[in-house]
Amino acid sequence: METVTTIRAFQIARRTLKGSVGFVPTMGYLHEGHLSLARLAHTSCDAVVASIFVNPTQFAPTEDLAAYPRNLERDLALLESEGVELVLAPTSNEEFYPADYNTWVDVLGITQRLEGASRPTHFRGVATIVAKLFNVVQPQRAFFGQKDAQQALVIRRLVRDLNFPIELVLGPTIRESDGLAMSSRNAYLTPQQRAAAPVLRRCLDHVEALYDQGERHAETLRSEMTKILQAEPLALPDYVSVADLEAMEELEMVTDKALVSLAVRVGKTRLIDNTILPRGQGLF
Ligand code: PAF
Numbered sequence: 001m002e003t004v005t006t007i008r009a010f011q012i013a014r015r016t017l018k019g020s021v022g023f024v025p026t027m028g029y030l031h032e033g034h035l036s037l038a039r040l041a042h043t044s045c046d047a048v049v050a051s052i053f054v055n056p057t058q059f060a061p062t063e064d065l066a067a068y069p070r071n072l073e074r075d076l077a078l079l080e081s082e083g084v085e086l087v088l089a090p091t092s093n094e095e096f097y098p099a100d101y102n103t104w105v106d107v108l109g110i111t112q113r114l115e116g117a118s119r120p121t122h123f124r125g126v127a128t129i130v131a132k133l134f135n136v137v138q139p140q141r142a143f144f145g146q147k148d149a150q151q152a153l154v155i156r157r158l159v160r161d162l163n164f165p166i167e168l169v170l171g172p173t174i175r176e177s178d179g180l181a182m183s184s185r186n187a188y189l190t191p192q193q194r195a196a197a198p199v200l201r202r203c204l205d206h207v208e209a210l211y212d213q214g215e216r217h218a219e220t221l222r223s224e225m226t227k228i229l230q231a232e233p234l235a236l237p238d239y240v241s242v243a244d245l246e247a248m249e250e251l252e253m254v255t256d257k258a259l260v261s262l263a264v265r266v267g268k269t270r271l272i273d274n275t276i277l278p279r280g281q282g283l284f
Pocket of ligand 1 (some may be wrong): 025026027053057058083126129130148
């Protein structure tokens, strides 16, 4: 595995890769969710490239950029053990954002809701860095996790609207044995908060069960999630949502595929999770 820290060095190394390239963009502090994407990429691509870059522009000034967990040495060892061929891991933010940087990618519409409503500048940062990474890496396929469902939908819009010749592939949310979705931010949880965190998955399990029993009123599904969250003293809900997959607008009735999602603060940590109805359907 070759690791490079500059875009220039990456572009030189990229030329040596033969055949189709699969790309797994990450912000590091890797877990099984990231590694499963690298494995998935190897099933359909000749070579796999990963990036490790804690993208400052997707964090608001009040958010956890400085505290975001980092362990480059461990990350590189994990990627190497997955047979990843090439890693771009810039050591400075200036590599992507030099002092005079002044170009931004704004995906309109779906970025205003849910995560975008709570984090108004977040998706501009995500869309900008993903567009830059796509230009630098030039992969045939790019791999993202369903845990960040709205991010995946934003990137799908970006790929369509800016004509990137890239196929997006979504991997399933990988969970701990008690149902908590894997996330680098889980590292912030104290033992007591960690014990409370599976409440998100319990909400989704309950909604899936209600749907299977025939419940189609979205407001009922939302209020059932709220009730479960209210019973968990350490959980502070940010939103619970049952939305359509195109405009991400809140539904009255679930008549077609729907994204059930929630964001919850457990202590200082903001956790997100989701499921698609009907159960087992893909996001794309
Ligand atoms: O999902 C993430 O880890 C990040 O948002 C991404 C896609 C790597 C962009 O910084």
